[in-house]
Structure formats: C-alpha cells, structure tokens
Amino acid sequence: MEMREMFALEIEKAMLKNENIVILNADLAKPNGFGELSKKYPERVINVGIAEQNMACVAAGMSSYGFIPFICTFTPFATRRICDQIAVSICYANQNVKIIGTDPGISAEYNGGTHMSVEDVGVLRSIPNIVIFEPTDNIQLKNMLPQILNYEGPLYIRMFRKKTSDIFDSTEKFDLFKSKVIKEGKDISVFCSGIMVEETLKANQVLEEEGIDAEIINIHTWKPIDKESILKSAGKTGGVVTVENHNIIGGLNSAVAEVLSEGCPVPVRSIGIKDVFCQQVGKMLYLKEVYHTTEKDIVLAVKKCLKLKA
Amino acid sequence: MDLKSKCLEVRKNILLELGTLGVGHIGGSLSIVELLVVLYNNHMRVDPHNPKLQGRDRLVVSKGHSGPAVYAVLCQMGYFPKAWLETLNKPGTNLPSHCDMNRTPGVDMTTGSLGQGFSCAVGIALASKLKKDGAYIYSIVGDGESQEGQIWESAMLASHHRLNNLIAFTDRNNLQLDGKTEDICKIEPLDEKWKSFGFNVITVQNGNSCSEVDEAIRKAKKATSPTMIILNTVKGCGVDFAESAGASNHSMTISEGLYKDALKKLEGKL
Numbered sequence: 001m002e003m004r005e006m007f008a009l010e011i012e013k014a015m016l017k018n019e020n021i022v023i024l025n026a027d028l029a030k031p032n033g034f035g036e037l038s039k040k041y042p043e044r045v046i047n048v049g050i051a052e053q054n055m056a057c058v059a060a061g062m063s064s065y066g067f068i069p070f071i072c073t074f075t076p077f078a079t080r081r082i083c084d085q086i087a088v089s090i091c092y093a094n095q096n097v098k099i100i101g102t103d104p105g106i107s108a109e110y111n112g113g114t115h116m117s118v119e120d121v122g123v124l125r126s127i128p129n130i131v132i133f134e135p136t137d138n139i140q141l142k143n144m145l146p147q148i149l150n151y152e153g154p155l156y157i158r159m160f161r162k163k164t165s166d167i168f169d170s171t172e173k174f175d176l177f178k179s180k181v182i183k184e185g186k187d188i189s190v191f192c193s194g195i196m197v198e199e200t201l202k203a204n205q206v207l208e209e210e211g212i213d214a215e216i217i218n219i220h221t222w223k224p225i226d227k228e229s230i231l232k233s234a235g236k237t238g239g240v241v242t243v244e245n246h247n248i249i250g251g252l253n254s255a256v257a258e259v260l261s262e263g264c265p266v267p268v269r270s271i272g273i274k275d276v277f278c279q280q281v282g283k284m285l286y287l288k289e290v291y292h293t294t295e296k297d298i299v300l301a302v303k304k305c306l307k308l309k310a
Numbered sequence: 311m312d313l314k315s316k317c318l319e320v321r322k323n324i325l326l327e328l329g330t331l332g333v334g335h336i337g338g339s340l341s342i343v344e345l346l347v348v349l350y351n352n353h354m355r356v357d358p359h360n361p362k363l364q365g366r367d368r369l370v371v372s373k374g375h376s377g378p379a380v381y382a383v384l385c386q387m388g389y390f391p392k393a394w395l396e397t398l399n400k401p402g403t404n405l406p407s408h409c410d411m412n413r414t415p416g417v418d419m420t421t422g423s424l425g426q427g428f429s430c431a432v433g434i435a436l437a438s439k440l441k442k443d444g445a446y447i448y449s450i451v452g453d454g455e456s457q458e459g460q461i462w463e464s465a466m467l468a469s470h471h472r473l474n475n476l477i478a479f480t481d482r483n484n485l486q487l488d489g490k491t492e493d494i495c496k497i498e499p500l501d502e503k504w505k506s507f508g509f510n511v512i513t514v515q516n517g518n519s520c521s522e523v524d525e526a527i528r529k530a531k532k533a534t535s536p537t538m539i540i541l542n543t544v545k546g547c548g549v550d551f552a553e554s555a556g557a558s559n560h561s562m563t564i565s566e567g568l569y570k571d572a573l574k575k576l577e578g579k580l
Contacts, residue, residue: 058464065434
C-alpha cells in the first residue's frame with residue numbers, strides 16, 4: 001500500500017475518535033491521498049487553495065482554538081516557502097500544528113529540481129520548538145501516529161507518498177524520540193533514515209559478505225535527535241556513516257556530526273545530496289545513481305571510514 | 311468612566327509604557343486607542359479574570375507592533391496590574407513590543423511578522439464556526455500591512471467560507487515606517503479591493519471617534535459575509551509630538567521632557 005493511502009486510512013480512524021483533528025490542503029489534497037476524505041468530511045478536511053502561507057497561519061489559528069490541524073503539501077512548499085509562518089505563528093507561538101511535507105529529496109522524481117527539496121530539514125532544524133520525523137515505512141508511520149497525536153506542539157512529518165518496502169515487522173514497537181537499532185554490529189555505525197534505510201540494508205548484505213559487521217540504526221526523528229544512542233554506538237564502533245535523502249548540509253549528517261563533535265569525535269562519512277540542486281529528472285533508481293546515494297556508494301563510504309578509523 | 315475618559319487614560323498608559331522606556335512604536339499604538347476601548351467596553355465577550363475562557367470573543371492584532379496600545383487597554387480592563395506597564399520591553403517583562411499570546415494575559419495570538427495575524431484570525435473564525443460557539447473574531451490590520459500578499463490569501467478564504475463572525479479593521483492612518491503608503495506602494499482604492507474580495511466594507515470617516523467606531527461594529531454584526539471596517543485614523547493621534555513627527559512616529563525616541571510634557575497635556579484634558 002502507498003504511504004499516503006495508509007496515512008489517510010489511519011488519520012480517518014483517529015478523526016472518528018478525536019473531533020479536533022482537521023486536515024488542511026493547498027490544492028494537493030488528491031496527490032497527497034486526502035481526496036476521498038475531503039468528500040467525506042468537507043468541514044474537517046479543508047482546501048485553502050494555492051496559498052501555503054495562509055494555510056500555515058489558518059492552522060495556527062485553529063490550533064489556538066483547540067484543534068489539531070495537519071497541513072499537507074509537497075516538502076518545498078511545506079517548509080522553505082512558509083518558513084517564517086512556521087517560525088513565528090506555529091513554533092514561536094507553540095501551536096499544536098502538524099506539518100506533512102511529501103516527496104522529500106529525490107522522491108519528487110519527474111517533478112524535477114523545483115520540487116526536489118534537499119533543504120527542507122535544513123530550513124526547519126534551526127527553528128526552535130519543532131519535532132522533525134521521517135518515517136521509514138508504513139508500519140513505522142502507523143505505529144508512530146498515536147504518539148504524534150499525543151505530542152502537543154509543532155511537528156514535521158517528512159513523508160514519502162508512494163509505495164515503500166516493509167522494512168519492519170508489523171509487531172515492531174517504536175518510540176518517537178528513540179532511534180531504532182535495526183542491526184547491532186561492532187565495526188562501524190551506519191545512521192540512516194527514510195527511503196535510504198532500504199538502500200543501507202542492501203549495502204549491508206555486501207558488507208556482511210566481506211566480513212564487515214556494521215551497526216545499523218534508523219534515526220527516524222532528526223530533531224530532537226537521540227544523542228544517547230548515537231554516542232553509545234559511535235563509542236562502540238569508532239566510525240560513523242550517515243545516509244540520508246537530503247543535503248548533507250543541514251540534515252541528518254549535520255545533526256549527527258553536531259552530537260559526535262561534542263561527545264565522541266570519530267571519523268564520519270556522509271551519503272546524501274552533496275550541496276547541489278537536483279536538476280536531473282527521472283525515477284529514483286536513476287537519481288540515486290546521479291547523486292551517489294546507491295548501495296554501492298554506501299559500501300564505499302563505509303570502507304573509507306574504516307580506513308580512517310584505522 | 312465614560313469612553314472618552316477611558317481613551318484619555320489609555321493614552322496616558324501608552325505614554326507611561328513608552329515614556330518610561332524612552333523609545334517605541336507610539337504612532338500605530340495611539341491611532342487605534344478608540345477602537346480598542348470600544349471593542350473591550352462595548353463588544354467583546356471576555357473575562358479579564360479568566361483570559362482563556364472558552365467561546366470568548368477574540369482579538370488578533372495583526373499589526374503586532376501596536377502591543378503597547380493593547381497592553382494599555384488590557385491593564386485598564388483588569389487583566390494585570392498597572393505596575394506591569396512600566397516593565398514594557400525591560401528584562402523579564404510580560405509585555406514585549408509585539409503581541410505574544412504566551413506571555414501576556416488577554417492576548418489571543420502572537421503577532422509581529424506582518425500579514426500572518428490576520429490569516430490566523432481567519433483560522434480562528436473558521437474554528438469558531440466549526441465549534442458553533444457564536445464567538446466574534448476581531449482583527450486589526452495595518453494599512454501598510456495590506457501590502458503583504460498573505461492578507462489577500464486570507465481574505466479570499468474568509469470570503470469563500472462566509473465567515474461573518476470575522477470583523478476586521480484597517481488602521482488607515484496613511485503612514486508606514488518609510489513614509490506615506492500611497493508614495494511607497496499604493497493600496498487605494500482599499501474599499502474597492504475588499505469589496506471585490508467579497509467583504510462587507512464599512513468606511514468610518516473618523517476612526518478616532520468612539521461613537522462612529524461603535525456604530526460600524528454594530529452594523530458589521532448584522533452582515534452575512536466577513537466585514538472590513540476601514541478606520542480613517544491619525545497616526546500618533548492625541549499626542550502632539552507624535553502626531554507632528556509624521557511617519558517617523560512609527561517607532562521613535564521619546565525624551566523625558568517630551569514624555570512629561572505630553573502627560574501633563576493629557577492630564578489637563580481629563
């Protein structure tokens with residue numbers, strides 16, 4: 001099932017239990033999976049038209065009235081376009097607004113460079129009082145939704161819209177504020193997120209064949225980042241590779257490096273967009289090759305890091 | 311105390327806040343004194359002893375730099391003690407330059423980045439309609455602020471949803487920080503603009519007259535669409551040194567001499 005379909009199903013269940021949940025769209029209700037919901041609940045699934053700034057502040061106003069508004073649009077419009085509205089009316093005012101940005105990084109595919117946000121987390125991470133969460137698969141997102149609803153305050157969901165492989169078992173439990181150890185290891189720590197978790201697991205098969213015992217940790221929440229787990233793992237392995245679908249500046253690599261530089265300075269190598277606009281269009285497989293975020297690139301980064309360690 | 315006397319007292323409070331500090335947004339604070347006094351005394355269903363009362367009427371001062379005027383009126387209404395006024399913008403204060411809902415009792419929305427407050431007010435009006443609690447949502451927009459595109463995004467949405475519980479005001483004092491609105495980027499014909507966006511528009515010839523403001527709000531409450539009341543006001547109204555400074559009164563230095571002299575003149579009028 002596509003992530004958007006799953007989210008629409010789960011949020012509908014939550015809406016039936018909690019009458020304060022509302023969803024605001026800016027003319028992307030259908031692509032983001034809210035087409036049917038907007039027909040079923042016209043008063044609570046509101047389309048504000050192509051006006052993202054207004055959407056953010058309308059949500060802030062509704063939150064001040066006790067509602068839990070979710071605003072949803074593509075990542076560039078959900079973050080950089082409405083950065084000031086998020087900073088002032090949502091985060092500074094401490095409103096209980098949940099922001100969903102869809103198609104992060106290269107997952108915008110054929111929409112091209114204008115839509116490929118490599119900076120969305122970079123924009124948001126420097127704003128105080130916001131939680132930044134990137135789900136890995138449907139199971140994790142579904143499991144986290146009650147925690148997201150219980151968390152009172154601004155929260156960003158960096159959501160892949162389309163079909164993802166199931167990474168986690170359906171019985172798996174998650175803590176929104178604790179990273180998830182996927183595989184324990186002793187040679188190197190690989191911190192990964194979102195669509196790059198699957199790529200990391202593919203890379204791990206190669207690493208295992210070559211006798212490299214990597215510890216793989218899914219950092220699903222980039223802010224506040226789980227410092228304890230990062231320091232514990234890096235302290236054990238002595239080397240770190242970060243893997244993200246975002247600019248290596250301002251995203252996961254930066255967040256992890258900030259923690260390590262203070263608490264456990266070890267060699268770090270990063271896989272992600274190397275501070276360029278993603279001008280190429282195409283399917284993700286192709287884009288991963290163009291921007292060097294394939295399993296092969298991860299294997300190479302791990303080996304480079306192991307050499308630095310030595 | 312009648313409304314005229316209350317307005318004089320509010321002006322004295324504003325002078326106390328800014329005069330003690332020696333600097334601040336005096337012009338746009340003084341221009342909306344009558345509006346605030348009429349709203350809080352004649353219209354707003356609020357409880358100063360329970361500032362978060364559910365279903366209360368709300369005010370979003372989108373031109374957030376008019377905080378000093380809002381505090382002067384909230385203090386008069388009994389939201390907090392008068393001693394707070396002398397703490398404006400001083401360390402540890404609950405009264406910052408720009409309105410902050412998490413710091414000041416009675417402030418319904420955090421504002422300061424222009425264009426956003428009015429948009430929040432539209433969200434609040436929508437929320438009140440969903441809750442069916444019958445509240446009125448008031449919002450004050452600066453005339454210079456009307457140059458922000460977000461104002462018009464919000465206007466479209468308010469009109470689309472027929473939010474007749476939204477009563478907005480433009481503080482049409484013709485000035486913005488750098489000069490006259492019509493010299494910098496003209497906003498006229500403002501009434502036609504709001505009409506074309508689907509608003510019920512009322513123009514008040516003297517926006518610094520309590521009776522004229524009051525009458526306009528009474529008319530707005532009967533509307534079937536959101537209302538914009540354009541108040542022709544004077545920036546710095548009622549304090550000579552501020553009025554005569556023109557556009558420079560947006561935020562100006564206030565010497566002790568100016569402050570005390572102005573205070574004396576206002577006391578003479580009481």
